[in-house]
Amino acid sequence: MRTSSPHIVIVGANFAGLAAATSFGPQDNVTVFDQSASFECLPNIHELVSGLKRSSDLQLSREKIIARSGHTFRQQKVAELLPEKHQVITDDGTPYIYDVCIVAVGGINNTYGIPGVNRWSLPFKSCADCAEIGRRLKNLAAGAQPFSIVIVGGGLEGIESLGEILRLCGRSQLMQVHLVNQAPRLISEAPEVIDRDIKSLCHAYPITFYNNTAVTQLKENKVSLSNGLELHTDLTIWTGGAAPSPFLYRSGLAAQSGQWASVKPTLQSQFNNTVFVAGDAAMVEPPLSKQGYHAIDMGSLVAQNCKRLLKGRAMQEFKPSGKPTLLSFGDVMTYLIAGQTVFASPALASMKEGVYHYIMALFDRPSHTSGIINLVQRSIRTTEKRILPSVTSLKTMLGFAHVRIL
Ligand SMILES: Cc1cc2nc3c(=O)[nH]c(=O)nc-3n(C[C@H](O)[C@H](O)[C@H](O)COP(=O)(O)OP(=O)(O)OC[C@H]3O[C@@H](n4cnc5c(N)ncnc54)[C@H](O)[C@@H]3O)c2cc1C
Structure with missing residues (x-):
């Protein structure tokens, strides 16, 4: 060959x-x-x-x-x-x-070798994983019975999944969410203010946070915690990194x-x-x-x-570029984390949307005709769903003018 x-x-x-x-x-x-x-x-x-x-x-x-x-x-x-x-x-x-x-x-x-993770939880690593979580969530929300969701992990993936659950069924009277986090605070690599802000925003929702707590075992409809508690679960989402x-x-x-x-x-x-x-x-x-x-x-x-x-030439060294992190929390909030400074506003969701379009256009080059058509279609489809509901809600429109520095 x-x-x-x-x-x-x-x-x-x-x-x-x-x-x-x-x-x-x-x-x-x-x-x-x-x-x-x-x-x-x-x-x-x-x-x-x-x-x-x-x-x-x-x-x-x-x-x-x-x-x-x-x-x-x-x-x-x-x-x-x-x-x-x-x-x-x-x-x-x-x-x-x-x-x-x-x-x-x-x-x-990363399952950390914890018994039952592969069998009884859904990972958060691919489109297929997250589409399946969405499908099960919709089924639970469509029923007439109370339901319980356990999210394992309080990092970026755990918080972004929680945000989307609230976007879909935050008003449900039947839902209870438990978020189990081994670290002492949410998004432990980011400034502490984010942990406080997310928890205060969550007062309005049926969510219990368990920080400093590890999952020790998963069984069918059951999550065992290091503090001795056993949580009933109808859907367990594993965001262990x-x-x-x-x-x-x-x-x-x-x-x-x-x-x-x-x-x-x-x-x-x-x-x-x-x-x-x-x-x-x-x-x-x-x-x-x-x-x-x-x-x-x-x-x-x-x-x-x-x-x-x-070609036998000298090679270059990798110099990482410092870029801010955008953390989406459903339609409740978006955070921009730049070092120790954190900006918070629902309006920052449009920035996250911009990054998504940039990545897709990077690989689906808009320099050829089908790339341009795809770019336009993708923009129309996703903007319609993300931006329009925001700008037609008076509360969010007022929020647009208000970016908090935490
Ligand atoms: C839920 C989630 C949210 C994230 N949010 C952000 C964010 O907001 N901002 C950000 O910058 N990053 C984010 N990331 C991280 C980002 O996605 C990763 O850093 C990035 O995907 C790493 O790219 P990669 O090409 O190294 O690996 P991957 O994207 O994981 O790709 C690896 C590829 O290798 C293939 N592969 C593996 N083994 C083999 C094999 N033996 N043979 C052939 N192919 C193989 C896989 O199929 C896969 O396609 C997020 C990640 C997740 C999971």
């Missing part, structure tokens, strides 16, 4: 992998592997819980994006990476020889099982110079939060470094 020009293999085609693939030109010989057909805009998957967006609003065809850059997409899982043989092997046993490999496999659902993919250790890219892949400042693997690691899978020094914008920047840089390596 060796061809005359160097063969570049990319494993994983979401934020980092696609950013890398689209940074190579048609003259480069690039093959991209991912087991699923569609790019997914993960920062917005919580919006599937309330039905604000549909899965198709958040997905793009990997085949089309990669073909447009002049490369080959193979919808296959890479089962093995053998750096010493310069080879990847797909799960059907086909070997592919590479000159340089880019690993962008992201992470997996991401853990390293076992693929990294298996491929010799992590020093130990359960670790992310250690990389040099050039994003080359610490253990092999012809393997680059980009996105969530990479463990840079000092450690970085696992964010889509870092993954995109890393993906672009590894493509440039890959070309430099093949």
Whole structure:
């Protein structure tokens, strides 16, 4: 399978992998592997819980994006990476020889090994996961019986899922929500004021928060907590964050099982110079939060470094850019977190919507006709659902003028 020009293999085609693939030109010989057909805009998957967006609003065809850059997409899982043989092997046993490999496999659902998590809770990691949560939530809300929802995790994903649950059924008299958080406060990596603000906004809703509390076991309709309580549940949402993919250790890219892949400042693997690691899978020094914008920047840089390596030129080091975080809390509030400063206003939801359109347009380039049509259709469809209900509500219109600095 060796061809005359160097063969570049990319494993994983979401934020980092696609950013890398689209940074190579048609003259480069690039093959991209991912087991699923569609790019997914993960920062917005919580919006599937309330039905604000549909899965198709958040997905793009990997085949089309990669073909447009002049490369080959193979919808296959890479089962093995053998750096010493310069080879990847797909799960059907086909070997592919590479000159340089880019690993962008992201992470997996972190269950912390707690019994019952895989069986009795729904993860929060893909469009399919969140669409299923939305489907079950709608069924519960349509019934005449009281129902209980347990969200495990008080980080960004946990709060964004809670916000969407309130958007859909915040007025329900039958719903009770429990949010279990192992950390001492909500969004523990952000300034403390957010914890206080969210809890004060939640006084109006049937929500109980359990901070400093771990889940010890999940059973059918039951969540056991470290404080001895047992919660009845009709829907358990697991937002425990991401853990390293076992693929990294298996491929010799992590020093130990359960670790992310250690990389040099050039994003080359610490253990092999012809393997680059980009996105969530990479463990840079000092450690970085696992964010889509870092993954995109890393993906672009590894493509440039890959070309430099093949031409024998000096490579560049990864310098993370500092960007603020936008945290959506349904139609109740949106927060902009910039270092220790936090801005709060429902109007900031339009900024989050802008970031979503930017990401989708980045991969579905509006420079070709179908990209422009998709961009316009996506904008109309999603703006109609998100912005119009806000501007037709007097309360929210007044809120638009009011941005609080917490
Ligand atoms: C609910 C949620 C909300 C988020 N909100 C934000 C936010 O507001 N802002 C922000 O910046 N970031 C946010 N993030 C984080 C952001 O989505 C990640 O940082 C980003 O997706 C990382 O990109 P990646 O390409 O490294 O990995 P991923 O996006 O996880 O992609 C990895 C890809 O690799 C593929 N893959 C894995 N193993 C293999 C294999 N063996 N063979 C072939 N393919 C493989 C997978 O199918 C997947 O497509 C959020 C994440 C989640 C889950």
